[in-house]
Amino acid sequence: MSEVVELAERALALCSGEAQVTVTRERSLLSRFARSRPTQATAVDDLTVAVVVLRDGQTGSAETNLTDDDALRDTFARADAAARAAAAAGPGDHPGLPDAPATYPSHQGWDAATAELDPALAGAALARAFAIAEQHGVEAFGIWTAGEVEEAIASSTGLRARDLVTDAYMKIICRDGNGRSGWGAAGGSAMAAIDADAIAKRAAAKVPRSEPAELGPGEYPVVLEPEAVGELLQFLGNLAFNGLAHVEGRGALEGKLGTRVAAPAINLADSPRVPATLPRAFDQEGTPKAPLPLIQDGVANAVCHDLRSGKLAGAQTTGHAIEPGGSAFGAIPTNLVLAGGGATDSAELAAPIERGLYVTRTWYVNPVHAKQTLLTGTTRDGTYLIEDGQITRPIRDVRFTDSVLRILEASEALTSAQRFVSAADFYGRRAASGVVCPALRAQGFRITG
Amino acid sequence: MNTDLLEDLMGKAQGRCAYAEARHVHTRAEHSSVLNGHVEEVSAAESEGLGVRVRIGGAWGFAATRELSTAGAEEALARALAIAEAQPSAPATELASAGEPARGHWESPCEQDPFAVSLDDRLAHLFAAEERMRGDERIVRTWAGCMLVRTTKAFASTEGAACTQVLTECGGGIQAYAVGDGELQVRSYPNSHGGNVAAAGWEHLLGLDLAVHAPRIAEEAVALLTAPECPEQVTTLVIDGEQVALQVHESIGHALELDRILLGEASYAGTSFVQAADLGSLQYGSERLNITADATVAGGLGSFGWDDEGVAGRRTPLIEGGVLRAALSNRESAAAVGLAESGGAARADGFARQPIVRMTNVSLEPGDAGSVADLIADTDNGLYVESNRSWSIDDRRWQFQFACEVGREIRNGELGRLLRNPSYAGITPRFWGSLDAVCSPAEWRLWGLTNCGKGEPGQAMHVSHGAAPARFRNVQVGVA
Numbered sequence: 001m002s003e004v005v006e007l008a009e010r011a012l013a014l015c016s017g018e019a020q021v022t023v024t025r026e027r028s029l030l031s032r033f034a035r036s037r038p039t040q041a042t043a044v045d046d047l048t049v050a051v052v053v054l055r056d057g058q059t060g061s062a063e064t065n066l067t068d069d070d071a072l073r074d075t076f077a078r079a080d081a082a083a084r085a086a087a088a089a090g091p092g093d094h095p096g097l098p099d100a101p102a103t104y105p106s107h108q109g110w111d112a113a114t115a116e117l118d119p120a121l122a123g124a125a126l127a128r129a130f131a132i133a134e135q136h137g138v139e140a141f142g143i144w145t146a147g148e149v150e151e152a153i154a155s156s157t158g159l160r161a162r163d164l165v166t167d168a169y170m171k172i173i174c175r176d177g178n179g180r181s182g183w184g185a186a187g188g189s190a191m192a193a194i195d196a197d198a199i200a201k202r203a204a205a206k207v208p209r210s211e212p213a214e215l216g217p218g219e220y221p222v223v224l225e226p227e228a229v230g231e232l233l234q235f236l237g238n239l240a241f242n243g244l245a246h247v248e249g250r251g252a253l254e255g256k257l258g259t260r261v262a263a264p265a266i267n268l269a270d271s272p273r274v275p276a277t278l279p280r281a282f283d284q285e286g287t288p289k290a291p292l293p294l295i296q297d298g299v300a301n302a303v304c305h306d307l308r309s310g311k312l313a314g315a316q317t318t319g320h321a322i323e324p325g326g327s328a329f330g331a332i333p334t335n336l337v338l339a340g341g342g343a344t345d346s347a348e349l350a351a352p353i354e355r356g357l358y359v360t361r362t363w364y365v366n367p368v369h370a371k372q373t374l375l376t377g378t379t380r381d382g383t384y385l386i387e388d389g390q391i392t393r394p395i396r397d398v399r400f401t402d403s404v405l406r407i408l409e410a411s412e413a414l415t416s417a418q419r420f421v422s423a424a425d426f427y428g429r430r431a432a433s434g435v436v437c438p439a440l441r442a443q444g445f446r447i448t449g
Numbered sequence: 450m451n452t453d454l455l456e457d458l459m460g461k462a463q464g465r466c467a468y469a470e471a472r473h474v475h476t477r478a479e480h481s482s483v484l485n486g487h488v489e490e491v492s493a494a495e496s497e498g499l500g501v502r503v504r505i506g507g508a509w510g511f512a513a514t515r516e517l518s519t520a521g522a523e524e525a526l527a528r529a530l531a532i533a534e535a536q537p538s539a540p541a542t543e544l545a546s547a548g549e550p551a552r553g554h555w556e557s558p559c560e561q562d563p564f565a566v567s568l569d570d571r572l573a574h575l576f577a578a579e580e581r582m583r584g585d586e587r588i589v590r591t592w593a594g595c596m597l598v599r600t601t602k603a604f605a606s607t608e609g610a611a612c613t614q615v616l617t618e619c620g621g622g623i624q625a626y627a628v629g630d631g632e633l634q635v636r637s638y639p640n641s642h643g644g645n646v647a648a649a650g651w652e653h654l655l656g657l658d659l660a661v662h663a664p665r666i667a668e669e670a671v672a673l674l675t676a677p678e679c680p681e682q683v684t685t686l687v688i689d690g691e692q693v694a695l696q697v698h699e700s701i702g703h704a705l706e707l708d709r710i711l712l713g714e715a716s717y718a719g720t721s722f723v724q725a726a727d728l729g730s731l732q733y734g735s736e737r738l739n740i741t742a743d744a745t746v747a748g749g750l751g752s753f754g755w756d757d758e759g760v761a762g763r764r765t766p767l768i769e770g771g772v773l774r775a776a777l778s779n780r781e782s783a784a785a786v787g788l789a790e791s792g793g794a795a796r797a798d799g800f801a802r803q804p805i806v807r808m809t810n811v812s813l814e815p816g817d818a819g820s821v822a823d824l825i826a827d828t829d830n831g832l833y834v835e836s837n838r839s840w841s842i843d844d845r846r847w848q849f850q851f852a853c854e855v856g857r858e859i860r861n862g863e864l865g866r867l868l869r870n871p872s873y874a875g876i877t878p879r880f881w882g883s884l885d886a887v888c889s890p891a892e893w894r895l896w897g898l899t900n901c902g903k904g905e906p907g908q909a910m911h912v913s914h915g916a917a918p919a920r921f922r923n924v925q926v927g928v929a
Contacts, residue, residue: 030906031536034713038536042906043512043528044801046498062493065515075495082491085568089488089576119535127537141716143905173716181715249589249628328482328490363719368839368852368929369870371633376850376929378843397843399850399874401929425717427907448928449848449874 008152018054020155022324026430028147031122036130052325055083058092059325095311100159107279111190114166115148125196132200142172163281167432174203182206183381206382208394221356222445230421230435236404237333243305244330247313262408268295270333287319306331338437341414349441351389358384373404399449410443455605466503470606474800482594498800507539513801545783550609555754559617559650563597578659582625582667595621610759620646627670634673638662640691646897679871681927685831694896694914700877702811704846707782719844731773734881739814740768749810750911757804760793798908812915816887821918831859850874872929888917
């Protein structure tokens with residue numbers, strides 16, 4: 001029995017009533033660099049014991065990283081006091097902790113070499129990035145990171161679950177003396193997904209070699225690289241497929257399930273076992289992860305639920321709880337996969353465009369109007385003009401303000417190849433995630449500044 | 450909490466690296482919220498651990514552990530040393546001075562311990578406000594929430610620092626969501642994104658008078674459903690204090706972080722349009738623009754006795770009369786631009802993250818425009834906006850676009866129609882150059898933000914900004 005499983009069992013034994021214990025242990029290493037020099041290197045070995053207690057349909061939760069029995073008892077007491085206080089205000093709508101499922105799906109999301117977290121591998125990858133950057137007359141900025149996360153759930157209903165995953169990621173921004181930059185990144189469950197040379201070369205090749213032109217406000221045809229598509233889809237996951245927001249009438253798909261919301265070529269699913277994604281065996285309530293088609297041939301098909309939002313909607317959980325006991329934010333997709341199309345590459349996507357925009361990635365995206373999936377953000381690290389079907393000159397980064405669903409409705413073609421893209425920012429306890437998606441071409445991308 | 454373990458560890462680090470520091474941090478946080486007549490969330494979180502940072506040559510190594518024994522601390526030190534040694538070689542550079550070694554104890558002000566207020570009392574307080582937003586069938590979501598945080602820290606370094614600190618934070622807010630005819634509108638008080646949090650006790654939450662403001666918030670959310678859209682135009686813009694605070698945060702605070710200016714954050718948070726050579730000369734805004742970074746102001750989430758490199762908290766003018774005077778710095782970035790001493794702005798999010806350059810309390814100093822009513826009366830025509838809804842700024846902190854929850858026409862010095870979905874955009878120095886009035890000290894207050902993201906792995910920092918309502922000329926509005 002692993003230390004994490006043992007700890008979950010020991011903590012549960014100190015609880016009473018209806019309770020779930022979730023133990024998550026993170027071991028991680030992250031090396032940063034800037035101007036082709038190492039800047040920060042962070043190693044974390046920490047865990048979280050989260051206790052959820054149910055009383056009359058109300059939940060109370062508490063967590064700690066202290067593991068002695070007194071601390072675990074105290075954590076349960078806090079969760080229990082929270083649940084009792086909530087219940088004293090009236091019964092809640094939680095349907096109760098689930099029983100153990102028959103089985104959990106297996107996956108290939110753990111890699112022994114990655115779990116070593118060898119700082120020498122980080123050092124070697126950084127050195128390669130610096131060398132490639134120097135060859136191209138630019139400087140390298142970015143991160144190399146790897147992590148191992150083990151999670152165990154034990155509940156009073158007999159549910160027992162354990163998952164063990166690794167992840168690895170490297171991103172490189174190459175930048176010249178004039179501040180012009182290019183982007184490269186790769187990630188996956190295993191270190192084998194990272195080829196520092198290839199990432200650095202891709203980033204160096206994206207650095208504009210001439211002064212950028214200006215592109216004024218207006219609506220343009222656009223080719224969005226996978227990093228840009230992935231960021232938009234992450235926001236769509238929160239704004240359109242959040243089951244709690246949907247049932248409360250706040251969701252972007254309210255009244256639209258079963259109707260066309262995107263171009264027929266758009267097939268979007270939450271697919272936790274697609275090889276390129278970061279697989280997980282279960283969600284934070286212990287529900288097995290399973291594929292969920294969200295948009296099929298352009299038609300909105302489903303939203304995501306955890307136990308509580310499912311009950312409110314008169315539906316079952318779809319296995320999308322993001323916190324033990326369910327999140328007040330709601331339930332959202334965690335393994336978005338957008339199916340590829342027929343285009344060979346971005347150059348082919350650009351071919352029909354007389355004058356348009358090529359976007360490598362986006363930056364500082366935020367919702368302007370949630371129900372309309374209206375977002376604003378800027379482009380970054382490789383924005384080019386498309387002229388007469390060719391990706392030609394660099395243009396200065398632009399601000400866009402546009403609706404994700406409108407962009408998907410106006411999508412005309414997608415590349416066949418998909419790529420795993422990730423923000424890899426790792427706030428709080430490490431929970432690596434990302435989107436698998438192709439590049440796409442859409443009409444009418446709205447530039448506002 | 451004391452510094453014994455840390456001081457012993459620093460003794461063991463001496464001679465094995467150029468510099469070492471260790472922080473022992475214990476954090477306790479509680480969140481409570483009610484929604485639509487029910488309890489939405491009651492949660493508590495506690496963490497404790499040790500972070501050790503070492504410098505070998507030009508490379509840093511940092512390791513965090515929850516093992517607080519001597520053996521656990523030594524293992525973290527060994528891991529930090531191994532990581533620093535595994536980095537590609539980089540030229541060794543000096544760190545700027547930390548000043549007098551940090552010694553002693555510091556606590557933030559707290560009149561009524563928020564953790565001593567019973568959960569039942571906290572929930573009752575929230576319900577009292579939440580229920581006053583209910584009633585209209587178009588209101589689909591009524592929310593009230595509060596948060597309490599207490600952070601206890603110990604710090605020691607190989608340069609003789611050994612200090613402890615206790616920081617207590619408390620705050621909250623309310624929100625009403627209205628839905629109708631495919632439209633969703635939200636109003637918040639006293640601020641969006643969770644309310645207003647201060648380095649204070651329960652007295653801060655009581656002072657917000659959430660229940661008093663609840664009916665108005667709900668009425669405005671409903672009224673916005675049928676209000677006309679904010680038109681696209683160039684006009685005079687009066688911005689309420691909480692949105693001014695975010696404007697300062699995004700277009701001044703982050704732009705003046707010296708690590709960004711020196712490209713150290715280019716891989717994530719971005720850079721800055723400001724260059725190191727601009728310090729002392731750049732015309733950042735109009736003569737009405739006076740900005741300070743003050744880690745000594747009572748109630749500020751960016752206040753402390755010492756920063757997380759052991760540098761004493763201080764008040765530093767950043768912009769005076771519109772001219773850039775200084776940047777936010779830590780020991781490494783200060784040395785890089787030739788400063789003898791750190792600016793005291795190194796902060797870390799918990800024990801498992803290393804200190805980086807962060808804002809303290811970066812504030813717009815008050816002006817002489819009187820009350821917000823006086824300011825509006827002094828404005829012929831324009832737009833008055835409140836409560837942030839959306840924010841975005843490019844990676845150089847140059848071009849920005851913000852949306853607010855509510856706008857109101859200003860016509861002939863009086864407030865007119867309610868306008869929905871107001872937004873505005875600008876270029877940082879031009880926008881601040883158009884500042885022509887800031888309300889007086891009576892309108893100035895601290896606005897706490899608890900979601901300032903930066904660093905890799907990510908760190909969410911708590912900062913405050915002092916601000917008063919302010920007026921800007923010739924601003925592009927209605928862009929979204």
